[in-house]
C-alpha cells in the first residue's frame with residue numbers, strides 16, 4: 026500500500042488506495058479503520074469465519090502468462106460443425122473499435138437515453154437489419170441465445186394466441202430444429218405445464234388443437250424449403266407460427282414474414298461475432314405489428330427531444346420485467362447489447378451486397394461439397410440447402426468425423442449414420458477438398474467456380490424459397506463502406522455516449538466497477554474465441570480448466586458446494602436456481618410446493634423468474650426500516666405452509682443495508698420446508714466478509730457482469746452463475762445439446778450451450794487471480810468505505826433512506842428525494858438529467874423505491890472522482906433550493922430543462938431565467954472537459970404513442 030511502484034494489481038483496481046485518502050474518508054464516516062468499518066457494518070451473525078483462500082495474487086504479466094498457457098491447451102480447428110454456430114470474420118475495424126474499445130464495452134444499459142444516443146443508434150441498426158432480413162416489422166435489441174429466443178417465442182405465442190379453439194392447445198416443434206432449442210423448450214414447458222410435441226412437419230401438422238408451431242430455416246439438417254403452405258394451414262387452424270432463421274441465409278431465402286410467420290427468432294452470431302466456445306452471441310426476435318407489446322427484451326424506438334430533434338430511447342418500457350414483475354412478458358433484463366452492436370456494424374460494414382456475396386460464397390462451397398460427395402457415391406440428404414450438407418454414411422459417421430478431426434476439420438456427428446458439414450464465411454476450397462477427401466471423394470472442383478459446374482448446379486435452393494425482395498435499403502447500410510468512414514462512424518457514435526471511460530457510473534445494484542484492460546485481453550485470442558461449443562473435449566482442455574477453476578473459486582467465495590456458469594445473465598441464474606429448487610421438491614414427492622415468497626423491494630426479475638419456473642408469487646411486505654416485515658413473513662409462511670417452495674431474498678437487501686436477521690428469515694423458511702434463494706447481485710458487499718452459502722442460502726446467482734468485472738457492454742453480455750449447496754447439485758443445469766427432457770429428468774438446461782457465455786469468462790477468471798482472496802476482501806471493504814463516505818457527505822443534502830447497524834450502509838445508499846419533490850416539484854429524474862450537465866451518469870433511478878436515487882460508487886473510484894460527484898450533487902441541491910426559494914419556477918429551472926445541448930446554450934434566443942454559464946458549466950465543470958449531451962430531454966411517451974422502431978430516414982435529422 027505504501028509502495029506504489031511497482032504496484033500490485035489490487036492497487037490499480039481499488040481507486041482510493043492512498044493512506045491519506047482512506048483516512049479522510051474514514052474521518053467523514055467517523056471510524057478509524059477500514060476493518061472497523063467492515064466489523065461494524067456486517068452483522069456478527071453472518072460474518073465469515075475464515076479468510077478467503079484463493080492462492081497468491083498474480084501480477085498482470087503472470088495472469089496473462091497463465092491465460093496464455095490455458096489458451097495453449099485449446100486447439101482451434103476448421104469449424105464445420107454448424108448446429109447454430111459458424112465461424113465468421115470479425116472485421117478488425119469492428120474488433121478493435123467496438124469489442125476492444127471501452128467507450129463501447131464499458132457503457133451501461135441505455136436507460137438514460139440522452140447519454141446513450143450512440144449505442145441506441147447502433148442497436149436501432151441491429152433492429153432494422155433484423156426486421157429487413159426476417160420480413161417482420163418490429164425487432165427487439167437482442168435476446169440471450171437462439172434456443173432461449175425460441176422459448177421466448179413459444180411463450181409469446183402462448184400469451185398472444187387468442188383463438189378460442191387453439192389457444193390452449195399444444196406447442197408443436199418441427200423435428201428439424203436444433204436439439205438445443207428443443208431441449209430448452211421442453212425444460213420450460215415442463216415447469217409451466219404445457220404440452221410440447223416434436224413432429225416432422227414436412228409430413229403435415231399433427232392432429233388436435235395447436236397453440237403454435239416452430240419451424241427452422243434452414244433446418245438442422247440443412248434443408249431449405251418454402252413453408253408458405255404449411256404456415257397458412259397452421260394459421261387456418263388458429264395456430265401462431267414462429268420461424269427460427271439464420272440471418273445470413275435470409276439474404277438468399279424468402280423471409281419468414283413473406284412466408285406468413287408471426288415471429289422470427291435466431292442468432293446473429295455469424296454476423297461477425299466469434300464462436301467464443303458458445304457465447305456470448307446476440308439472439309434476435311422480430312414480430313408482426315400488433316405483437317410489439319408482447320415482445321420480450323428491450324426495444325429501441327425513435328422519439329423527439331425537447332427541441333423537437335429526433336432522438337432514440339428504449340420504447341414501451343412498461344412491458345419490461347422490472348415494472349411488471351410477476352406479470353412480466355419474460356424475465357430478460359441483461360441481454361446481448363454489445364454483440365448486437367457488433368452484428369449491426371457487420372451489416373453496416375458489408376451492406377446488402379457484401380452480405381449476399383458472403384452468403385453466396387458459403388452456399389457455393391456447400392454445393393461443391395455436396396456435388397463431390399454425391400459423385401463419389403455418398404448419399405446427400407437434401408438438394409435444397411444453404412450452408413449445411415447432411416451426408417448419410419451407414420454406420421460410418423463416427424469414423425468419418427474422427428478422420429476429419431485428424432485432418433484438422435470438425436464435423437457434426439448427428440448419429441451413427443449421419444454427418445453434418447456446415448460451410449461458413451471462412452470456408453475455403455481447400456477445406457472443401459479436405460472434407461471431400463475424408464469421405465473418400467475426389468477433388469471437389471475448384472471451390473468458387475464449382476457452383477457453375479453442372480454437378481453443383483444440381484444443388485440449388487428450391488425456387489419457391491428463393492428470396493426476391495430487397496433488404497438493408499436504408500442509407501446507413503450503404504454509407505460506411507470505406508474503413509475510414511467506418512472508423513469515423515464508430516467514433517462518432519461512441520463520442521455521443523457516457524461510459525465508464527469518461528465518468529463514474531454510480532448505479533446502485535449494477536456495480537459498475539473497473540473492467541481492467543488486462544482482464545479483457547484474452548477474450549479475443551483465437552485459442553479462446555475460435556473454439557466451437559460442440560468441439561470435442563480433446564480440443565478444449567484449456568477452456569474447461571479455466572471454467573472449472575473459476576467455478577471452484579466462486580464456490581469458495583460464496584460458500585456453496587457447486588457452481589455452474591451456464592446461465593448467461595442474472596435472470597437466467599435465477600431461473601436455473603428456482604428450477605433446481607423445483608426439481609428438488611419434486612424429487613422428494615413434494616410437487617405441491619410451488620409458492621415463492623418475494624419481498625416487495627425485490628428486483629423485477631425475481632418475480633418474473635419465479636413465474637417462469639412455474640411458481641406462484643406471494644409478496645412479503647417491507648418494514649418501515651427497509652428490512653423484511655417479520656409479522657408479514659410469518660403470516661405468509663403460515664398461510665402457505667404446505668405449498669411453500671422458496672423465498673427469494675437479495676442480500677444485502679436492495680435497500681443497501683445488511684439486515685441483521687437474515688439467518689432468522691432463512692430458518693423460518695427452512696422450518697416450513699421451503700428453500701432459500703439469495704439473489705447475489707449485491708455480492709460486491711459480501712466477497713471475503715460473508716458467504717450466502719453459509720448463512721442460510723440454498724442457492725444463489727451471481728452477476729459476473731457486476732461483481733466480477735465483466736463489462737456491461739451497454740446492456741450485455743452477462744454471466745449469471747448459479748451456486749448451490751450439495752443437496753441441489755443434481756438439479757444444476759445440464760447440457761441442452763444432450764438433454765432429453767423425459768418426465769422427472771434432472772438438470773434442466775437454461776442456455777443453448779453447455780458453458781453459456783464462456784467467451785467472457787477469462788475476464789472474471791483474471792480478476793479473481795489478480796486480486797487473490799485478500800485483494801478481493803479489500804475491494805469489498807473499499808466499496809463499503811466509498812458508499813458510507815458518500816452517504817455521510819450527502820445525507821444533509823439528500824437524506825439517506827435506510828441505514829443498518831451503527832447508522833452504516835452496505836455498498837450502496839438510497840438518496841431520498843421525495844420530501845424535496847413535494848416541496849419544490851424537482852424530481853429524482855430532474856436530478857438524474859441535471860447530472861449529465863455535470864458530466865455524470867445518473868445513479869439508479871426509482872429502484873427499489875420510487876422518488877429516490879440509489880448510489881453505488883464501487884471500490885474502483887478514487888477520492889477525486891467521488892468528491893467530484895459529491896460536489897455535483899451538492900451544487901444540484903443548491904439549485905433545488907433556488908427553486909424552493911422561488912428564484913425560478915421548476916418548469917423553467919436548469920433542473921427540469923436539463924440536459925443542455927451545445928445547440929441550446931449557443932442559440933440566439935435565450936429566454937431562460939438562469940445564465941448560459943449555469944446551464945453548461947455548473948459547479949466545477951471545466952470548459953476543456955465539458956461533455957455536451959447530443960440531445961436534450963427526450964419525450965419517451967410521445968415515442969410510445971407513435972412507435973417507430975427502425976432507422977428513420979436520414980433527413981429526419983437534418984434541420
Ligand SMILES: *Cc1c(COP(=O)(O)O)cnc(C)c1O
Pocket residue numbers: 357358359534535594595596597628630631675679704706707728743745
Ligand atoms: C442486476 C440484477 C438482477 C438481474 O441480472 P441480469 O443479469 O440483468 O439479468 C437481479 N437482481 C438484482 C438485485 C440485480 O441488481
